[in-house]
Amino acid sequence: MRFETLEQLADICLNENKTIAEVMMEDQAKETNIPVDEVFRQMADYYQVMKEAVQKGLTGNTKSRSGLTGGDAKKVADYMQQGEPCLGGPSATAMAYALAVSEVNASMGRIIATPTAGSCGIIPGVFVSTQERFGWDDDKLVHGLFTAGAIGFVIANNASISGAEGGCQAEVGSAIGMAAGAMVELRGGSPQQAVHAVGLALKNCLGLICDPVAGLVEIPCIVRNGLGAVTALAAADMALAGVGSVIPADEVIGVMLEVGSAMPTKHRETGKGGLAATPTGRKLTKELVEQRRRKVKEAKQPPSDMN
């Protein structure tokens, strides 16, 4: 790739009069020696999986393996039918769709990691809802995925996209930044505005700890995906309105690394700190461990008809 920072990426766009998506597609093709149209086709396939996951999640048949979560996306979608949500329809739709994909993930259904499975709801939530709202064709959204990918590429290489390394800011935070920047470009904003959106979005996620109950990608991950989709739209709107990130996005990414490294281990996906360590978090963990022990015990016993 020709860029390591968002500033370099925006400069390439400016000098070559290209969008972030175009630069990412070309660089990807060059790096992997695969033609641009084939690279585009793979991303288009991924977008179809995202749309399927949104639909699957809205049916509400998304009980997770642990039994802790499922069905919340449908609750939000049903609630929206009853009247105007506090957020307003478009943001609430993005939120419902993001919850839907995240619940499909928790139930071991098929999703696209964007950038991770823990944060897989935000980009589809934002993309699929805005596609319906603005009547965009699929190809436009596939371009948007390359924009998001370019932003994630910079974050992953300069900070982290792993909750175990950098906390939830590395997963949900990265996804929000990626979705916000992509949305700016999809709405016709400049690469510089897209980069500002990334900075604005990431600043609001710094220090977000990864504290999943029982270590599972469910509580609080699923609701953070729902809320993250809304934050991404807000950051995109600020940037499109001309609001800049006074601290440049690349410097914010540097801070992500610093904050992530400074986080105690227990707040990095161990399921031992934060919400996981609350009385309820501990209680749920204990119940799951017991449930697991029972299952192991049952599995070791011969079937009853052999006794």
Place this chain on the structure above:
Amino acid sequence: MRFKNVFSIIGPSMVGPSSSHTAGAVRIGRVARQLLGSQPEKAQITLFGSFAETYWGHGTDLALTAGLLNFDTDDERIPEADIEAEKAGMSMEWVQGKGNGPHPNSVKITLWAGESKAEIVAASIGGGTIAVYSLNGFDVQITGEYPTIAVTHSDSQGVLASLTALLSREGINIGYMDVDRKGRSGAAMTVFELDSAPAENIIKEMTNQPFILEVTMIDLTQRS
């Protein structure tokens, strides 16, 4: 740069719930199977760190098993991989490792099939991307992002030159290479991450060269 292309950020297409614990685990399982070169009959899996703490809820056990069966990350049979393993006649042993291993999400896999044995140590570093730290006891640094050949050979002068000459003759570019040896003049392993996969006859020709003990192809870029 740990992440090298856009599909390591957007993607993989996978069965949930965790790109680190599930998708990365499938890919590690596939690397182990490819190193063995056949369907394993027996697998011993030692989990470390976060893998050991949360594998049951994330289906990491199912995902590693699925990888050993050569399933891809988005194979919808992953949730039933334990049943599939039984059908395939593969027995599994799970061990709780002490500490974190080389990374908070690490695993050591030992496989047996007939006379063959293979062992890897690897970690899932985020977003489904993996890092392999050891192949059959040799320290390596590979990702599975590129077609990779692992060559076991004796530590003798000229071996590397002959290997690189062969790849050069075939027009195959080396992206990364790494050599580790057990001791001077002992066994050694060289791994090559390549821009394109060599044909089977090239692997055979390589195997027939002096001092070469074994050549194994590891390639996660091809769908199973």
